Amino acid sequence: MAKxxxxxxxxxxxxIKNTRRxxxxxxxxxxxxxxxxxxxxxxxxxYSEKLYGLIYDLSIYIDRESHPLLAKRExxxxxxxxITADRGLAGAFNSNVLKTVWREIIDLKAKGKEVNLILIGRxxxxxxxxxxFNIVGAYEDxxxxxxxxxxxxxxxxILASRFIEAQTDAVYLVNNELITSSTYETKIRKLLxxxxxxxxxxTESSAVYNIEPSKEEVLxxxxxxxxxxxxxxxxxxxxxxxxSARMIAMDNATKNAGEAIRKWTIIxxxxxxxxxTTELIDIINAAEAIK
Amino acid sequence: MYKLDVVTPKGIxxxxxxxxxxxxxxxxEIGILENHMLLLTNIKPGKLRIEKSPTDxxxxxxxxxxxxxxxxxxxxxxxxxxxxxxxxxxEEKALLEEANQKLSSxxxxxxxxxxxxxxxxxxxxxxxxxxxxxx
Numbered sequence: 001m002a003k004x005x006x007x008x009x010x011x012x013x014x015x016i017k018n019t020r021r022x023x024x025x026x027x028x029x030x031x032x033x034x035x036x037x038x039x040x041x042x043x044x045x046x047y048s049e050k051l052y053g054l055i056y057d058l059s060i061y062i063d064r065e066s067h068p069l070l071a072k073r074e075x076x077x078x079x080x081x082x083i084t085a086d087r088g089l090a091g092a093f094n095s096n097v098l099k100t101v102w103r104e105i106i107d108l109k110a111k112g113k114e115v116n117l118i119l120i121g122r123x124x125x126x127x128x129x130x131x132x133f134n135i136v137g138a139y140e141d142x143x144x145x146x147x148x149x150x151x152x153x154x155x156x157x158i159l160a161s162r163f164i165e166a167q168t169d170a171v172y173l174v175n176n177e178l179i180t181s182s183t184y185e186t187k188i189r190k191l192l193x194x195x196x197x198x199x200x201x202x203t204e205s206s207a208v209y210n211i212e213p214s215k216e217e218v219l220x221x222x223x224x225x226x227x228x229x230x231x232x233x234x235x236x237x238x239x240x241x242x243x244s245a246r247m248i249a250m251d252n253a254t255k256n257a258g259e260a261i262r263k264w265t266i267i268x269x270x271x272x273x274x275x276x277t278t279e280l281i282d283i284i285n286a287a288e289a290i291k
Numbered sequence: 292m293y294k295l296d297v298v299t300p301k302g303i304x305x306x307x308x309x310x311x312x313x314x315x316x317x318x319x320e321i322g323i324l325e326n327h328m329l330l331l332t333n334i335k336p337g338k339l340r341i342e343k344s345p346t347d348x349x350x351x352x353x354x355x356x357x358x359x360x361x362x363x364x365x366x367x368x369x370x371x372x373x374x375x376x377x378x379x380x381x382e383e384k385a386l387l388e389e390a391n392q393k394l395s396s397x398x399x400x401x402x403x404x405x406x407x408x409x410x411x412x413x414x415x416x417x418x419x420x421x422x423x424x425x426x
Binding site: 040043044046047048050051054057058149150153154157158161209210211212213217218221222225229232233 | 296298299300301302303316317318328329330331332333355356357359366368370371401402405406409410
């Protein structure tokens with residue numbers, strides 16, 4: 001390493017201090033956002049339980065094989081819904097998802113399957129741009145403004161109708177999920193065809209329950225709601241994991257910056273002492289010479 | 292009295308014993324008293340009126356959902372719930388405008404038509420409810 005003057009070292013230390021200030025602020029912001037996202041995630045639970053319960057109940061009254069959203073076909077055309085964050089600086093958060101999807105796609109293409117992509121999050125959109133894949137939908141900036149059911153209803157509607165029209169045989173969701181408050185995992189989940197609860201015996205449909213306008217229509221709307229809700233939940237899961245990942249990444253960055261500052265301060269002190277010693281030697285030498 | 296749960300993906304809005312619930316379904320407004328016949332039906336955008344007693348009444352605006360009426364237990368699963376005075380009329384008007392524009396254009400898929408039809412229905416219902424509150 002070229003020898004740095006004490007002034008250069010000082011400048012470097014100040015630079016690192018500024019970086020540390022930023023990373024530590026980002027950590028705080030992520031911590032606050034994480035709490036918010038976690039609350040949103042916990043709030044989905046009662047809905048999810050009740051919705052699942054209703055589908056379960058209704059599936060008793062209905063011939064489950066008949067519904068197009070439940071149809072099992074050989075998986076030749078596959079849709080992937082890839083959920084990443086819009087922004088980086090969160091460790092391997094985005095690249096984990098992208099790598100997982102990439103491996104799956106290469107694998108499936110080698111087997112001669114057709115793969116289509118629905119991309120949610122800027123990192124996914126940018127990654128798959130110009131790579132020659134068939135992209136059905138690309139959505140950015142949804143976490144800030146649109147993380148609501150009108151967005152998931154739109155995407156859910158597209159997925160359901162693609163499935164019903166046999167443009168795709170299966171739809172998978174890929175997103176990160178928080179396992180503990182500090183670790184996340186990339187999960188691949190099958191969204192379509194929906195797997196109805198299999199333990200239910202089909203009994204004679206009972207006449208007591210009034211289902212309006214018709215069983216089929218109510219089931220249809222329940223299933224569509226279920227798809228939309230799964231998407232919504234995946235988005236909330238992903239954003240919770242994102243904030244957690246960013247918080248940890250920024251925590252590490254802050255610690256590393258502190259470590260670097262400590263190291264450079266020692267170097268700075270040494271360099272300063274060296275300069276003083278040199279000057280002292282000069283002065284003493286000069287004084288000796290005069291005698 | 293019976294137990295009513297109103298749940299959205301963003302949390303539980305209401306849970307407790309009520310005397311009557313009035314809600315908009317595909318066939319129009321229905322009132323649900325104790326021992327209502329077993330019913331499972333779709334909810335349409337409109338008013339949700341929860342009467343804990345004839346004098347203790349709460350009103351909300353709801354959008355799409357399903358309601359399950361089963362004896363002494365009623366569950367309403369809805370996408371969104373608003374207090375009547377917290378509806379953003381300007382935003383809803385913009386959504387309605389957008390939906391009308393899309394619906395009148397020629398190049399639109401069935402799927403988009405359905406989506407914007409719903410958007411229109413939802414915005415209209417919310418705007419009307421906001422008006423009825425302020426007038």
